[in-house]
Amino acid sequence: EDQVTQSPEALRLQEGESSSLNCSYTVSGLRGLFWYRQDPGKGPEFLFTLYSAGEEKEKERLKATLTKKESFLHITAPKPEDSATYLCAVPPRTGANNLFFGTGTRLTVIP
């Protein structure tokens, strides 16, 4: 069954302490992997789309990478304002439109 798994569920970092979040997927024939940021009580905010293994995208302190089995969201020298839940999502293998979302990693950056 197609699936998306994110780890860790929660991560606490000191300000400036770099780390990575993981999104592993089992969808074959990947048609894109999406990263979103979600602040409490708000809708997800689009960050990146990755389409092929080896692809990388960057935005400020965030860099997303993709392999054939997983994606990483690297956070370099995080600041407290980076605290949020980070969600990844993939389209299913079939023509269905039910985008598979992971349950997210809740990141807290402590000043």
Add this chain to the structure above:
Amino acid sequence: DAMVIQNPRYQVTQFGKPVTLSCSQTLNHNVMYWYQQKSSQAPKLLFHYYDKDFNNEADTPDNFQSRRPNTSFCFLDIRSPGLGDAAMYLCATSRGGVTYEQYFGPGTRLTVT
């Protein structure tokens, strides 16, 4: 700025009393989605419109209905809300199908008393 707008941001309704949530977009996107998100869970797709074509997810209860009168607006109707329907309801849009990024509105937090 082009955006996705949801109204109201907070809605309180009584058990069994119909409620309508509204979504509008200035992105001129073809697809509009409605998701339900409960605390600490992933967003769950309820249905979507591709232009005027309505697509219901197999496990979406009949209690949930949707209307899209034009490109810009989409409504979520909950005919008889139960306590289990209390959640954040998210509207999203995209240019095309699921291979395109989706842009979400701020959500409507529904409370059922």
